[in-house]
Amino acid sequence: MTLNGKFYDSYADEASCRPISKFKLEDEPNDPEVIKNLILDELLLDVNGKQNLATFCQTDLDKNIHELMDKCIDKNMIEKDEYPQTAEIENRCVNIIADLWNSPNPTDTIGCSTTGSSEAAMLGGLALKWRWREQRKKEGKPTDKPNLITGPVQICWHKFALYFDIELREIPMEQDRYLMTPEEVLKRVDENTIGVVPTLGVTFTLQYEDVKSISDALDQYQKETGINIPIHVDAASGGFVAPFIQPNIIWDFRLPRVKSINGSGHKYGLSPLGVGWVVWREKEDLHNDLVFEVDYLGGLMKNFTLNFSRSAGPIVSQYYNFIRHGRNGFAKIHNACVGHGVFIGEQVNKLGIFDIIYDGKTALPGVAWTLKKDANVNFNLYDLSERMKIRGWQVASYLLKIVEKNIVIQRVLVRHGFSRDMAQIFIDDLIRSIDHLQKHPLVSKTNHTDCQSSIKKSI
Structure with missing residues (x-):
């Protein structure tokens, strides 16, 4: 040159x-x-997004989304007076999501975009705390010991409890019970409970918790005690899956006790990082003390997010996905993903050395498994994950913290951009990796049970 x-x-x-x-x-x-090329060269060392089966986040984005993101790179979502049409698009998304989640009045509810579902979850949690505190003050009762009931939740709820001084009563997993149940909820609720948080798509096993049964149990609890405990549904993943492919599952605003829901647009909402959503059942469910009026950006604006400045690109892209795909498009995409997950689960089960924990058929697209107790193998699941990286696959292996005995499981998530051909290649590579580890063990005759025992002692 x-x-x-x-x-x-x-x-x-x-x-x-x-x-x-x-x-x-x-x-x-x-x-x-030159500098651009040097940085791009370093980024080549990151994993190929399509082979990252550990993440819930969308990694396959069409060219139109790339163009929309580029056009919005200089639009600050918070500056609604300067960018009124972008603000209008955000409002449309809130209305569409409220309708998707069966709000009783989707055109006159309240909600907002966030940087992700974690922020959205915290906003829902704060609304629960403020409403509980207000009611306690009206009754002349103390407000110093709020608690929140959850099943096995991801880290954002632990952060929420720590940051906002709330006792987290997380229901532990037990043998053959990996989810929150009504019976376990009722063991823990009391007059200081600000809310119960079922998860629609548990991070660890991909399963849905039974929101309706929990709501019914709380209805009965209220009849017996007079204590009214609201529900916030953490639908970070399932909120953009269940409405399209499992519409008969009752988990959303069809249940009057559900006061708020959070979801992640950049997961199964098919949008780029980072956009989440929170919607309240009615405007009254978001306490006025949590809404700030800002007048220094060009006009009077109400704000109730934890973050402030952020790009409008993911929000505009979310609207693009809604309009482009429609209900039938989302259903077709997610059903295809479910099929690939079920296929992987069936093939893994045929290998004879794994127990399937979740088969991919009833909740999120994907599959989870653990090694059989009597599997005669020369490796553990962490070894298998490391071996799969040689071919570029990212497969999550982690401890499932069960009362009295932790187990290690592997989990595969299937998202838009994955094909049956890729699923078959994954299985072929998994078989080759197992064969290699059997012939060339990383630890001499250490079986997976011994490895799990040593892991348990170290935590």
């Missing part, structure tokens, strides 16, 4: 012939094309 009549190559440039700066700014600028 020539530049101004002279030979030039970006990899012969001075910036390419020395280590890239890591700890401080250099004094002089560099050629932007």
Whole structure:
């Protein structure tokens, strides 16, 4: 390549012939094309998103989303007076989601976009606390010991409880019971319970908790005690799956006790990172003390998010997905993903050394399994995950914390952008990895039970 009549190559440039700066700014600028290439080269070392079967997040985005994201890169979602049409698109998304989740009045409820479902979950939790505290003050009762009931939840609820001074009563998993049940909820609720949080798509096993049964149990509890305990549904993943492919499951605003729901647009909502959503059943379910009026951005604006400045791109992309796919499009996409997950589960089960914990048929697209107790193998599941990385596959292996005995499980998530051909390649690579580890064990004759015992002692 020539530049101004002279030979030039970006990899012969001075910036390419020395280590890239890591700890401080250099004094002089560099050629932007060279620096872009150097950074892109480093990013090649990251995993291929389509082979990342550990993440819930969407990794396959069409060219139109890339264009919309580019057009919105300079739009600050919080500045609604400057970007009124973008604000209108956000409001449309809230109304569409409220309708999707069977709000009694989807055009006149309240909700907002967030940076992800974790922020949305915390907003739902804060609304529960404020309503509980207000009621306790009216009754002349103390407000210093709020508690929240959950099943096995992801880290955001632990953060919420710590940050906002709430006792988290997380129902532990037991042998053959991995989810919250009405019986376990009723063991823990009392007058200080600000709410119960069932999960529609548990992080660890992909299963849905039975929101309706829990709601029915709380109805009966209220009749017996007079204590009215609301529900917030953490539908981070299932909120954009169940309405399309499991519409008969009653989990949403069809249940009067459900006061708020959070969901993640950048998971099964098919949108790019990072957008989440929270919707309240009625405007009254979001306490006025949590709403701030901001007037220094050009006009009077109400705000009730934890974060502030962020790109409008993911929100606009969410609207694009809603309009492009419609209900039937989402259903077709997610049903295809379910089919791939079921196929993987069936093939894994045929290998004879695994117990299937979740078969992919009734909740999120994917599958989870553990090694059989009597499996005669020379590896554990962590070894298998590491071996699969050689072919680029990311497969989550982690402890399932069960009362008295932890077990290690593997979980595969199937998202839009995955095909049956890729599923078959995955299975072929899994079989090759197992064969290799059997012939070349990473630890000498250490079976998976011993490995799990040593892991348990270390935690």
